[in-house]
Amino acid sequence: MSSPSKSHGTPSSADTLSYEQAGVNYDLIDPLKVTAQRAAAATASHLTAHGFAEVAASRGESAYVVDVGPFYMASIVECLGSKALVADEMARLTGKSYYDGIAQDTIAMAINDLITVGATPLVVQAYWAAGGSDWFGDAQRAQALVAGWKKACDTCAVAWGGGETPALAGIVEEGRIDLAASCTGLINPKERLSVGDKLGAGDAIVLLASSGIHANGLSLARKLVERLPDGYLTEVQPGLTYGDALLAPTVLYSPVTEALYKAGVRPHYCANITGHGWRKLLRHPSELTYRIHTVPPVTPVLKFMQQHAKQDDREAYSTLNMGAGFAIFVKQEDAQRTVDVAKACGIDAIVAGQVQAGPKQLVIEPLNITFGNDDLQLR
């Protein structure tokens, strides 16, 4: 189970809006997830009968990896979440269709997770479950979804294999759509596997820029609308509404990981910064300290959200990506090259810090924040 599993324990002041208050209660999901994880782990032995074996270290990582001999095979299914609700509301307010961006968001959820283990994404399958056949009757919206899906596949050089377009009246709400993507890829050559065994003290932490909120924290973002004078049309900065800013599509990071391979850079580990914000930097189970000396610029919509939700930096960085969408841990001597490769792909990047020997913690020095191991328990 790769979705977030534990809410954070940061104390909040009276009018601070936290993630739990925004309606997601992980305490109810957690017991199921633990049972499911145990049951899932017990099925690994089936692969032996086929002459294959799981990469056990991938359990708890963002994608599941199987050793199939000449290479590793990685697979994943990921959900968009509630971002489509923002698109629907903005479409009502502006008459525009935002589903091309929503398509990219959905694919990004799967692709950006799959690449963390070193996989080259090869095939994406679409899961578009609508509240009724008539969802597909809005041709402009449906065509935007198709066009955006195709464009994201083009950006990531993956084949769109097919998918499902069920009409699920009675399960999916009328007028809504539940979007997900499954993705399969190969780790080839096998040396590209990055499940963290190479991660160690001295590694550099490179952070790739996000485009905005991406597709995590939307429950909070939607809740916040109630506090804004003009709702989604409130300006985040002159000429940019809150709704439009939220709907900036998630950055697709696979062009960077593929370019890094071609440039001879082998990441020791990667973390997709999604739910739990920067606490995702603590994802790997190793006992290591992650020391951040430079933070990237915070995208305007996230700064705006932090301000209106009255979150302190600790709460904001523990929930939102705060300008960093993806972390790559590389050898110190590869750090600048990693930044250069990302920039050549059109994605801003910085060498943000270093992995050090020490207790498991994330120290964000410029903000005087420390997250300990207790702040993230994903496994």
Place this chain on the structure above:
Amino acid sequence: MSSPSKSHGTPSSADTLSYEQAGVNYDLIDPLKVTAQRAAAATASHLTAHGFAEVAASRGESAYVVDVGPFYMASIVECLGSKALVADEMARLTGKSYYDGIAQDTIAMAINDLITVGATPLVVQAYWAAGGSDWFGDAQRAQALVAGWKKACDTCAVAWGGGETPALAGIVEEGRIDLAASCTGLINPKERLSVGDKLGAGDAIVLLASSGIHANGLSLARKLVERLPDGYLTEVQPGLTYGDALLAPTVLYSPVTEALYKAGVRPHYCANITGHGWRKLLRHPSELTYRIHTVPPVTPVLKFMQQHAKQDDREAYSTLNMGAGFAIFVKQEDAQRTVDVAKACGIDAIVAGQVQAGPKQLVIEPLNITFGNDDLQLR
């Protein structure tokens, strides 16, 4: 896109209940699907950059296949559909949880499609999108879902890789869950690929028994409840309610296809009999006649549905599986062995007919029904 794409044109009498009347309007989904299929097909060239190539014949088949060199890789995502609504209603009426069976149904939707192309299923990912965190708060139901999912993975000897358990309030209806499964497998050795190129006149048609309605035709089944004196508790046969009969889990057919491989039988083609009922036997684009001389026994719940929906045989066989859940096309001399292998797996089977040279049609001789090419357009 692997979901059904065209409704049938069978004329209906006044109180006959057809699939369209049960609420699924494929006319609205179709234009999107055509555009999506074209866009998807255009992405195949991306595989070349990775040194791979799609198996073009798998476009339009039940799973998408990529040639990755030493073997083929197949992948799919499939939705359960609306069967969970029956489980929810029956849980309300009886206090029992049916989600162990529902889990098997969901996995069967993916596995039974994946194996048609000759793949050995290796990894299943779970997609469980609930209407809110509290869905997972019903421990009995949640544990049944986990236990059933694991058991189905055990039956199919696949590894449960992980998955997503999002809480999607505002998208999925409160108290409901949208269930899907993605599955990845390998066709290994490559000779196991069955996309129909070997299918030809003289091949035998072996039909494997279904357990009931499986997971297709549930919209019709639910609509029918309104006509029944005791609703879901109406008896289909003494001691078996309509609801319980509907909820018999879908048969998992991968043990049969794997056992066939071990027995040296190489299917020329397979068809998973889901939406469109027996018209799925016309799935392959070849110009061939499929002549059925023996039909399997119709499971009681399907006989009951046909009777209460006042469908003639033509309409029933064009919508429901009518006792046959999966078709395997093999060399004539392999026909009896195929039946024997299926029976050894605990699944009843019959040699039902033969593929012949002739116009593309399905002739069900015992029932005097002919379906022509116009009755099924899935591509």
